[in-house]
Amino acid sequence: MVSLIPVAETALPGSRRSRRSTGAVLLRVALIAAALYLALPLLATVAFSLATVWSRTIVPEGFTFDWYNAAIADDRFWPTTIRTLQATTAAAIISPLLVVPALLMVHLRAPRWKPWLEFLSIVPWALPGVVLALAMIRAYISPFNVSRPGLLILTYVLLSLPFMFRSIDAALSAIDARTLSEAAQMLGAGWFDIGRRVLLPGIMPGLMSGILLIAALGAGEYALASLMAGSGWKTFPIYQAQAQSVDGRIASALAVIGLFYTLVVSLSLLFIAGRNQNRGGTAGLPIAANK
Amino acid sequence: MAIPTELTADALARVDDAGLASSTSARVSPWRTRLGSLPWPIVPFLIFCFVLEIVPVTILIRDSFRELGMGAFTLRNYAALAEPLYWHSLRNSVLLSAGTALLGAFWGALVAAAIVRERGRAQRWLMGLVATTSNFSGIPLALAFIAVLGASGFITLLVRTLFGFRLYPQNFTLYSWTGLTLVYLYFQIPLMVLLFLPAIARLKPQWQEAAAMLGASSWVFWRRVGLPVMAAPFTAALALLFANALGAYATAWGLSGGKLSLFTIQIAFEVNGDVSFDPGKASAMSLTLALLMAVSILVAQLLARRTQRWLV
Numbered sequence: 146m147v148s149l150i151p152v153a154e155t156a157l158p159g160s161r162r163s164r165r166s167t168g169a170v171l172l173r174v175a176l177i178a179a180a181l182y183l184a185l186p187l188l189a190t191v192a193f194s195l196a197t198v199w200s201r202t203i204v205p206e207g208f209t210f211d212w213y214n215a216a217i218a219d220d221r222f223w224p225t226t227i228r229t230l231q232a233t234t235a236a237a238i239i240s241p242l243l244v245v246p247a248l249l250m251v252h253l254r255a256p257r258w259k260p261w262l263e264f265l266s267i268v269p270w271a272l273p274g275v276v277l278a279l280a281m282i283r284a285y286i287s288p289f290n291v292s293r294p295g296l297l298i299l300t301y302v303l304l305s306l307p308f309m310f311r312s313i314d315a316a317l318s319a320i321d322a323r324t325l326s327e328a329a330q331m332l333g334a335g336w337f338d339i340g341r342r343v344l345l346p347g348i349m350p351g352l353m354s355g356i357l358l359i360a361a362l363g364a365g366e367y368a369l370a371s372l373m374a375g376s377g378w379k380t381f382p383i384y385q386a387q388a389q390s391v392d393g394r395i396a397s398a399l400a401v402i403g404l405f406y407t408l409v410v411s412l413s414l415l416f417i418a419g420r421n422q423n424r425g426g427t428a429g430l431p432i433a434a435n436k
Numbered sequence: 437m438a439i440p441t442e443l444t445a446d447a448l449a450r451v452d453d454a455g456l457a458s459s460t461s462a463r464v465s466p467w468r469t470r471l472g473s474l475p476w477p478i479v480p481f482l483i484f485c486f487v488l489e490i491v492p493v494t495i496l497i498r499d500s501f502r503e504l505g506m507g508a509f510t511l512r513n514y515a516a517l518a519e520p521l522y523w524h525s526l527r528n529s530v531l532l533s534a535g536t537a538l539l540g541a542f543w544g545a546l547v548a549a550a551i552v553r554e555r556g557r558a559q560r561w562l563m564g565l566v567a568t569t570s571n572f573s574g575i576p577l578a579l580a581f582i583a584v585l586g587a588s589g590f591i592t593l594l595v596r597t598l599f600g601f602r603l604y605p606q607n608f609t610l611y612s613w614t615g616l617t618l619v620y621l622y623f624q625i626p627l628m629v630l631l632f633l634p635a636i637a638r639l640k641p642q643w644q645e646a647a648a649m650l651g652a653s654s655w656v657f658w659r660r661v662g663l664p665v666m667a668a669p670f671t672a673a674l675a676l677l678f679a680n681a682l683g684a685y686a687t688a689w690g691l692s693g694g695k696l697s698l699f700t701i702q703i704a705f706e707v708n709g710d711v712s713f714d715p716g717k718a719s720a721m722s723l724t725l726a727l728l729m730a731v732s733i734l735v736a737q738l739l740a741r742r743t744q745r746w747l748v
Contacts, residue, residue, distance in 0.1 A: 168654070172553065175546035179625055180562065183569045186580035186622065189590050193583040200588035203597055243484050246477035255475040262478065265485040267737075271730040272493075273683030275703040276722040280492035282707065283499055283715055303488045361571045367686035368700075372707050386575045386690065393579065400576035404568075411567040436573045436623055436684035 187404065194397035212398040219395075221384045229381040232294070233363030236301040237356045240309045243302070245352070248313050249344065252322045266310035269303050274368025277303070281373055294378045300369055304362060309355035316351030317344075354417050361410045364403060365435040493726075496719045505715025513720035522702060522721065529699035530728075532613065533681035536620040541674045543621070544628025545636070545666075551629065552637050570626035578690030581619050585610045611692050619687060624677050631676060635669035635743060672739035675732040683729055699725055 194212055196205030216222060244266075251259045272280070281300055285291045322344060329339045367382040374380070379387075385403065389396035499505035500513050516522060551562050572580075584590050587604045595601050609615060639662065647657040685700040694701050699721065706718035 169553075172546055172550040175543060176550035176554075176562075179543060179547045180565060183565055183622065183626065185590070186577070186584050187569070187572070189583040190576070190580040192590075201593075203590070203593050243481045247481035250475045250477040255478070258475065258478060262481065265482075265489060267733070268485075268489050268493075270679070270733050271726050273685065273700060273725060273729065275685050275700045275707065276496075276683075276726050277492075279703065279707050279715075279718055279722050280496050283505070283719070284492040284495045299484075299488055302484070306485075365571070365574050365576075367574050367689075368704070372704060382575060382686075389575060389579055389690065393582065396576075396579050397583065400579055403576055404572065407571045408568050411571050412564060415563055415567045435571075436680060436687055 190397050190400050190404065193394060194401045196394070212392075212394040213402075215392075216388065216395045216398040216402070219384075219388075221379065221387070225379050225381045225384040228294075228378060229363055232298050232301060232380065233360055235298045236305060236363060237359045239298070239302045240305045240359060241313075241352055241355065244306070244309045244313055244355075245348065248310070248317055249322070252317045253326060262310070263314075266306045270307050274366070275372065278369050278372035286373070293374045297369060297374045297378070300373065301359070301363060301366070304366075304369075305355065305359045308358045312351040312355045312358075313348050314351075316348045320344075320347035322347065350417050350420070354414055357410050357414045357417070361407060361414075362435060364406055364410075367435070496722055499715050500719035500723050502716055505719060507716075510716070513714075513716040514724075516717050517720065517724060521697070522699075525697040525699045525702045526724070528613075528697055529682055532616065532620065532698070533678050536617055536624050536681050537674055537677035539617075540621050540624025540628050540677050541670065544625045544673075545632050545670060547625065548629045548632040548636050551633065566626045566629045570623065570630055573623045573684075574686035575690035577619060577622060577687055581610060581615075581622070581691070585615065585618070611695065613696065616688060616691060616696055619691060620681055620684070623684075623687070624681065627680060628673055628677060631673040632669060635666065639665065668739045668743045672736040672743065675736040675739070679729045679732040679736075682725065682732070 192205060193199060195208045195210070197207035197209050197211075199205040247262060251262060269277075277300055281296055285296055286293060320343075325343050325347070326339050329343050334342070365382055366380070367386065370380045371383055371386070381399075381403070385396060385399050388399055501509055501511070503510045503512065517526065547566075551559060551566075554562060582589060585592060585603075585608075587609075589610075592603050595603055601607075603609075610618075643661055644654075644657055647661060648654075652660070683700065685698075685704060688696060688698050689701060689704070694705065703718060703721050703725065706713060706721065
């Protein structure tokens, strides 16, 4: 990482030094305040989920795992968890199957299609959950009564297009797919070998970060799940919302379970991005989804 | 190679297309040439986008101009946006999004600048915190804030025990616009850091050295070079933060259950309400929201393109 102020720290006269250090102090304060602001609600959720009673004193009166047991023992826990994992897995399989062939073709053969695909892949950013839910209901559910879970999964695929497209596109640009595959061809490699040994390893970081973002999306998506699939096919976030209106401590336990999952996904993303800074490891951000 | 790769790629593609076209259809019509050269691996992607993007959006547009979404042509659905219920919710949404985008952008930019200066383990920890919290939102986020700032939340109890100051119910409540602003900031700040970090990390140290050598103080450097160069990525991020908050639904729903009237919540009411469901009105509201989002995302894209010229 680049240091912002690389100029020799001691060589400057006093007045400039003090001005710079006020800047540094300001940055420091902003950083510490933000770290507290971001960490406190996480820690409070964890503490709340483990506390026996925590409404009169500053620290909880005692600790227990009861809320976790109650959350998992509930009839709704496993069905909703499995549904969320099903929807996530299905979307994580379908999305690359659509995006990877299209982008390979664009990079290797048909670059003039790229602006069109880029435009189509970014449109979902402008369609928030409530809007998409209404559109899908009006277009497919009320006239044709299509399978709601199936349509929900396809809508998750749609939501994944902006970041899946960007991360794989960045990976293909970073390895210069066209030059590499031409070079491989000249060395006598067939298309199968090129795909397996050149292109696949090249897009792997982009593909992995796209899939991880789908995992984060599916675990927290509430608007579409509640408005489109609703009571017939409840997912994990819907169970969370229902639990929250009954008992905050059970809901906290569920939130911590979801948070742990998010933590694993986020740190894996960070790890991939850190290792592949020049290979398109950093994907687009899921704007507005889940918020 | 002397020829730029992009030029070669383009030229090759043209040769490719021409070759394919002349072999399949002997240049009968431009349309058949186009179809003949359609690269088939992109077809599934195009079909998917047609079915899940173009058709649903087209139906929304059609419904928004029909009475109750199915009757005769009308503009009344859009005129309904002027009714106090909808107009207030739209105004609330825009104000909340603009406010949290501005606060989040300034605070987040400072945080990004501070993180860039950190090194090693501290930087990794901070990035881990930012990455995790950027994915923490919706229903559980509302709950987390209730645990901190709710009527018997941690801070509420702390303030009462230490200073004898009662936040609730007169001085503060989480289920208000102030409360919602605090909750929205929680997802705006990490997003700003993630958006702005690449730009500020690429601010070349050489520029600062050059400026210092020419006698510029760090204040002059920032005023003349640093801030002007950062203006485009900052505004781009600001526009995305605005869109991010404008489309948000689950967080506000989880916190107030619809007591705070936001535009997304009104749309959800229309979709959910069995009795009063008016698809025409709901479609007009949805398209208005999508248009606002599209404009801010477009602004962000255009500014991001400008940024790329400076910060390579």
